[in-house]
Amino acid sequence: MLKAITNLLEWLFTPFENFVRKYILYPFHWLLTKVDPLSYKVEGTLFKKILQYSLYPIFMTLTIVIGFEMVEGGYTVRTFFGTIIMFLIFGFIFAPLERLIPYSRKWLNDSETTTDIMLFFGGKFWGDYINAPLKLATIALVVQEISPEIGQDIWPTSLHPVLQVFLLLCVKDFFRYWYHRWMHENEFMWRWHSVHHSSKRLYWFNGTRSHPLEGLVSSFLWAIPFAFIKAPVEIVFVTGLLGRTIGRFQHTNLDVILGPFDYIFSSPKNHRYHHQKNIEEGNSNYGGDVIIWDLLFGTFYLPKGKKPSDDIGVDLPNYPNTFAGLMMAPFNYHKIKRESLNPEPPDVADPEAISEAGKQVLAGK
Ligand SMILES: [Zn+2]
Numbered sequence: 454m455l456k457a458i459t460n461l462l463e464w465l466f467t468p469f470e471n472f473v474r475k476y477i478l479y480p481f482h483w484l485l486t487k488v489d490p491l492s493y494k495v496e497g498t499l500f501k502k503i504l505q506y507s508l509y510p511i512f513m514t515l516t517i518v519i520g521f522e523m524v525e526g527g528y529t530v531r532t533f534f535g536t537i538i539m540f541l542i543f544g545f546i547f548a549p550l551e552r553l554i555p556y557s558r559k560w561l562n563d564s565e566t567t568t569d570i571m572l573f574f575g576g577k578f579w580g581d582y583i584n585a586p587l588k589l590a591t592i593a594l595v596v597q598e599i600s601p602e603i604g605q606d607i608w609p610t611s612l613h614p615v616l617q618v619f620l621l622l623c624v625k626d627f628f629r630y631w632y633h634r635w636m637h638e639n640e641f642m643w644r645w646h647s648v649h650h651s652s653k654r655l656y657w658f659n660g661t662r663s664h665p666l667e668g669l670v671s672s673f674l675w676a677i678p679f680a681f682i683k684a685p686v687e688i689v690f691v692t693g694l695l696g697r698t699i700g701r702f703q704h705t706n707l708d709v710i711l712g713p714f715d716y717i718f719s720s721p722k723n724h725r726y727h728h729q730k731n732i733e734e735g736n737s738n739y740g741g742d743v744i745i746w747d748l749l750f751g752t753f754y755l756p757k758g759k760k761p762s763d764d765i766g767v768d769l770p771n772y773p774n775t776f777a778g779l780m781m782a783p784f785n786y787h788k789i790k791r792e793s794l795n796p797e798p799p800d801v802a803d804p805e806a807i808s809e810a811g812k813q814v815l816a817g818k
């Protein structure tokens with residue numbers, strides 16, 4: 454039955470995936486490769502150093518300034534087209550910059566991008582028409598039906614608006630932290646979240662790679678604390694925008710240097726450790742926007758004098774990589790795992806005989 458559904462989805466989506474690859478990705482890719490010769494020229498220059506140190510603070514400041522300007526102009530709701538435009542702007546800036554100063558040249562290979570584009574639109578459609586109404590309905594239910602008064606005066610509206618944004622970022626991330634940690638530590642939850650970790654490269658766009666059902670549960674869960682907190686709508690809007698910028702940097706292939714920001718935000722460097730294949734390093738740095746909860750709850754991992762490896766992903770060789778395959782992966786997870794493992798039963802007397810994938814299974818993934 455599952456096999457038949459997977460085949461049907463492959464039949465439906467593969468032609469579309471090929472179309473996107475041929476007519477959207479290839480022309481864009483051809484343009485981007487024109488930056489490659491420059492990337493060797495800027496190696497070791499002061500210009501590169503300036504970019505490495507300045508890009509993060511510039512983008513973060515710009516997001517806050519533009520966000521509050523938009524609020525002044527009356528925009529407080531994120532729309533479908535607004536999100537698409539925002540991603541296009543990010544794309545036109547991040548994609549060439551990643552080729553100019555890449556962290557890993559291996560990650561410039563864009564064989565996964567088509568699938569990510571499909572996942573973005575699929576996730577966006579699902580998010581706007583299913584997750585968001587469910588979240589709003591939950592908030593309305595909690596606020597109107599269950600507790601109209603609760604949380605009325607909790608939010609410190611007298612604080613400077615920028616501080617309110619950072620406060621909301623931290624509060625929001627407290628719930629995100631525990632949900633994310635649960636998805637890594639519980640095998641049933643990992644089935645869904647492994648879709649996000651299936652990426653073999655990190656770049657500005659693949660933060661959107663996730664299974665829609667993962668978002669469904671989290672939207673519902675986060676709606677409850679949101680309903681109680683009652684932060685002003687402008688603060689929620691700017692916090693959301695800032696979260697988008699943090700998300701692009703978190704997965705970027707830019708060779709940026711953040712310094713102290715690595716200890717405050719979920720940054721490219723600490724998130725690269727989170728995407729490692731081995732669970733000793735991967736089960737760390739769960740923060741989505743900030744990293745303070747990891748520091749507090751003992752899951753922060755950022756060894757000094759070391760660089761995160763660019764060999765990342767799910768340690769199961771048979772893990773799918775097409776849109777349809779990824780949609781079905783949580784349902785087929787046991788089969789994928791079984792087929793990925795060494796078919797020869799390992800000699801239990803010799804721990805070296807157990808494959809990396811086998812170790813993950815024994816560790817509960
Ligand atoms: Zn994760």
Ligand SMILES: [Zn+2]
Pocket residue numbers: 649660704724728
């Ligand atoms: Zn990630």
